Amino acid sequence: MRSGEQNPCPCCSGPLKAIGSRQRKYINGTGDTIVLVIRRLRCSHCGRLHHELPDILIPYKRYGNESVEAVVTGEGALTVTADESTIGRWRNWFFELVDYFLGCLKSIAIRYGKESVENASYVPKSTLQRIWHHVGDAPGWLARIVRSVANSNLWVHTRSAFLS
Numbered sequence: 001m002r003s004g005e006q007n008p009c010p011c012c013s014g015p016l017k018a019i020g021s022r023q024r025k026y027i028n029g030t031g032d033t034i035v036l037v038i039r040r041l042r043c044s045h046c047g048r049l050h051h052e053l054p055d056i057l058i059p060y061k062r063y064g065n066e067s068v069e070a071v072v073t074g075e076g077a078l079t080v081t082a083d084e085s086t087i088g089r090w091r092n093w094f095f096e097l098v099d100y101f102l103g104c105l106k107s108i109a110i111r112y113g114k115e116s117v118e119n120a121s122y123v124p125k126s127t128l129q130r131i132w133h134h135v136g137d138a139p140g141w142l143a144r145i146v147r148s149v150a151n152s153n154l155w156v157h158t159r160s161a162f163l164s
């Protein structure tokens with residue numbers, strides 16, 4: 001965990017102080033358990049609480065979410081120059097995490113009563129469509145996923161959690 005660099009408060013640009021952390025686990029596409037450590041931060045100036053995004057959720061931030069969105073959907077033009085191996089890594093990253101994302105979004109929807117069961121008359125086919133069902137497909141959907149997941153306090157119910 002890098003502790004040297006710390007972004008300022010997104011609300012007031014005040015200094016943020018770590019006041020704790022929590023772990024989130026998920027099972028990736030190859031069956032490995034991945035543990036995310038999300039730090040809880042408090043702004044020393046305005047007092048608001050924030051949750052630090054783990055690097056694994058935004059590993060390509062130097063390119064921006066829009067570029068990764070374009071690659072994942074295969075639609076829209078890349079506005080940055082990226083080589084094939086970089087593009088491949090974006091795709092792998094997304095599809096490695098997609099089940100985790102979907103689990104979080106479902107939990108959030110149920111928690112806030114937006115959805116008790118998946119509407120049987122509308123069952124989108126691809127995982128991506130099911131994700132868009134929650135966050136919409138307007139540009140910025142990837143950022144909306146990451147923000148929702150990072151801010152939720154929910155544990156993801158993976159298959160292994162049900163089996164254990």
Ligand SMILES: [Zn+2]
Pocket residue numbers: 009010011012013014043044045046047048
């Ligand atoms: Zn602040």
